[in-house]
Amino acid sequence: MFNKILIANRGEIACRVIKTAREMGIATVAVYSDADRDALHVAMADEAIHIGPPPARESYLLAERILEAAVTTHADAIHPGYGFLSENAAFAQACSDAGVVFIGPPPGAIEAMGSKSAAKRIMGDAGVPLVPGYHGDDQDPAVLKQSADDMGYPVLLKATAGGGGKGMRQVWAPEEFDEALAAAKRESMAGFGDDNMLVEKYLTKPRHVELQVFCDNHGNGVYLAERDCSVQRRHQKVIEEAPAPGMAEALRQQMGDAAVTAARAIDYRGAGTVEFLLDEDGSFYFMEMNTRLQVEHPVTEMITGQDLVRWQLLVASGSPLPLSQGEVRINGHAFEARVYAEDPDNDFLPATGTLGFLQPPEESRHVRVDTGVRQGDDISVYYDPMIAKLIVWDENRERALQRLATALAEYRIGGTVTNLDFLYNLSTSKPFVDAELDTSFIERHNDLIFHERHQDLAQELPLAALALLLDKQNRAAAPAAGDPSSPWNDSSGWRMNEPHVHRLTLHCHQAEHAVEIEQRGELYLVSAAGTQTRLQGTLNGEQLLIDREGHRLRGTFARTHDGFTLYMNDGACHFQEVLPDTGEDDSGGSGGGLNAPMNGTIVELLAAPGATVKADEALLVMEAMKMEHTIRAPADGVVDSFYYQPGDLVDGGAELLAFTAQEE
Structure with missing residues (x-):
């Protein structure tokens, strides 16, 4: 077994690997960029090495x-995590050449599955069923379009x-093909240094079901059940579960055998995931094989009782697999929800910010939180904005789903926009509860998932106002405020011959609301939204x-840089205190230009200065947080000028171009 391993990654997967290594008595080395100098994975590791500036291409x-x-640190092996160098065959070979064990498959296996078109040919030769499509070497756009x-x-x-949805586009009609192809090729070149494409028939209502496989150096290979990852946005998974709902044992065995066959076809070693599209009629087709540990591996761990990182370390050190196929057992049901700093109401635009308040649900044998951040950490523009993975388990799907809803309601995050409400709405929607799953689930049930929580100002305002007042009084009474007995430090609202x-x-809720609170000892009469509420509170x-007239409630009050949030069992109320107007004018305008949604890099200008364009026509493309964002014309008009050129870095909110709308 290894004495010391280096984790060539960051965030929650680095923390995850460190935990298992520590349990096995293996020392760990973290690597970090300038942006991650104070990161959790750096603090957890036994040693840490600085490797460069924040951009991943200059560090990780x-x-x-x-x-x-x-x-330098005499590490015996390198665990690549997922992403970054985890599926880089050249890196795996370089490790071998340097005498350092790569905790993953051999370079040949990575290389075989690294090209989706080559992988399709290998799987076809091995008898694994394939989706109809074009997987050829001729990349002439005309040839690709003709195949479509x-x-x-x-x-x-x-x-x-x-991988991970990058360089992927759905095309619904011939006239959309050229723009979609250009965008997919740009994204693929930026992300992988390769813009070759394949074209496949798009199944309209498939499920995304993947099999966890493991192979060792002694000829053994097993599958550890399946995961249903159908619920996706931007071709990236949102909620995963294991086992797949409604999976018959015969179909599980059939898919599992196909997955192990796929692994054996490339002489695989270690952890891998074979992904299939499962059609409504029960037929399934090979999609791709990920030659690494998956983000959603915890749901497999929860239902099998196995630590897959431990399995990786054992196999990489030469030990046989801990279990044979006949010894693998499935117990209960598990879900994983990916908690992101992103705005679901704005096409899941990634967000940045400081985690001014972070309170995950309490962990237990039913609830697990895998994370790489702490309260006070920044969500950086340089990396994926995932905050945590929330994993729950129980004896069956119904109970596990109830655990998930409860844990999501208990999750408190302040300082950045998150997808928590979206995840709660999705996981409690009737179609999801009924397991009516397919890869278009979110689009199909848009109205159910994206509804806003009912705003009850008469209920929320009094509680929020009292929480803010109590916070003010606590701060005023703190020793740092001076002499607590001084009348100048009294914040009770006392006035001679006047009510307090x-x-x-x-x-x-996009509006200002006046609130009056009359204090009578421990009783507070709160007048807001046209009603008066009698409250007591601490x-x-x-x-x-x-205490609201005998009804006792518990909540969490959080102060962050952008205001205050009151978390109650039925949701969160975010608000700001409007201070008295000092007469200063801080208004400003954008001059009719279009602004960057966040920090990023200009990729391509799609119109010429002076060009007349139609509403919604693409004007430029920028890349931020591993995603392309297309800036489109807000109306018919003229592009006056661009303020940036391809390759330029821009700050969030920066005006990108001057645009004159056509007058009606």
């Missing part, structure tokens, strides 16, 4: 820096070197206890 993707760190025309629309464009009244103005740190 530099194989020579990673290997140098491993040699011949098989009929819709089709799916996929980067042959891609506090007047606040709160901004929430705020101990962040924990709020409220």
Whole structure:
């Protein structure tokens, strides 16, 4: 067994690997960029090596820096995690050449599956069923389009070197093909240094079911049940579950045998995932094989009782698989929800920010939180904006789903926009509860998932206002405020011959609301939204206890840089205190230009200065947080000028171009 391993990754997967290594008595080395100097994975590891500036291409993707760190710290092996160098055959070979064990498959296996078109040919030769499509070497756009025309629309464009939804586009009609192909090729070249594409028939209502496989150096290979990953956005998974709902044992065995056959076809070693499209009639087709540990591996761990990172370390050190196929057992049901800093209401636009408040649900044998961040950490523009993976388990799907809904409701995050409400709405929607799953689930049930929580100002405003008042009083009474017995530090609202009244103005739900609170000892009469509410309450740190005329409630009150949030069992109310107007004018305008949605890099200008364009016509493409964002014309008009050129870095909110709308 290894004495020391280096984790060539960051965030939650680095923390995840460190936990298992520590349990096995293996020392760990972390690597970090400037942006991750104070990151959790750096704090957890026994040693840490600085490898460069924040951009991944200048740090985490530099194989020579990673290997140098491993040699310098005398690490026996390198665990690549997922993403970055995890599926880089050249890096795996470089590790071998340097005498450092690569905790993953051999370079040949990675290379075989690294090209989606080559992988299709290998799987076809091995008898694994394939989706109809074009997987040829001729990359002439006319040839690609002709293949799409011949098989009929819709089709799916996929980067042959891609993964994680990058370089992938659905094309529904011939007239959409050229723009979609250009975008997919740009994204693939930026992400993988390769813009070769394949074209496949797009199944309109398939499920995405994947099999976890493991092979060792002694000829053994097993599958550890399946995961249903059908619920996706931007071709990236949102909620995964294991086992797949409604999976018959005969079909599981058939798919599992096909997955192990696929692994054996490339002489595989270690953990891998064979992904299939499962059609409504029970037929299934090979999609791709990921030659690494998957983000969603915890659901497999929860239902099998196995630590897959431990399996990886054992296999890489030469030990046989811990279990044979006949010894693998499935127990209960598990879900994983990916908690992201992103705005689901704005096409899942990634978000940045400081995690001013972070309170995950309490962990237990039913609830697990895999994360790489702590309260106070920044969500950086340089990396994926995932905050955590929330994993739950129980004896059956119904109970596990109830665990998931409860844990999502208990998750408290302040300081950045998140997808928590979206995840809650999705996981409690009737079609999801009924397991009516397919890869278009989110689009198909858009109205159910994206509904806003009912706003009850008469209920929310009094609680929010009292929480803010109690917070003010606690801060004023703190020793740092001076002499607590001084009348100048009294914040009770006392006035001679006048009621003790506090007047606040709160901004929430896109409007300002005046609130009056009359304090009578421990009783507070709160007048807001046209009603008066009698409340009693205490705020101990962040924990709020409220008595509303005999109805006792618990909540959490969080203060962040962008205001305050009151978390209650039925949702969260975010608000700001509107301070008295000082007469200063901070208004400003964008001059009719279009602004960058976030920090990023200009990729391509799609119109010429002076060009007349139609509404919604693509004007430029920028890349941020591993995604392309197309800036489109807000109306018919003229592009006056661009302020940036391809390759330029831009700040979020920066005006990108001057645009004059056509007058009606």
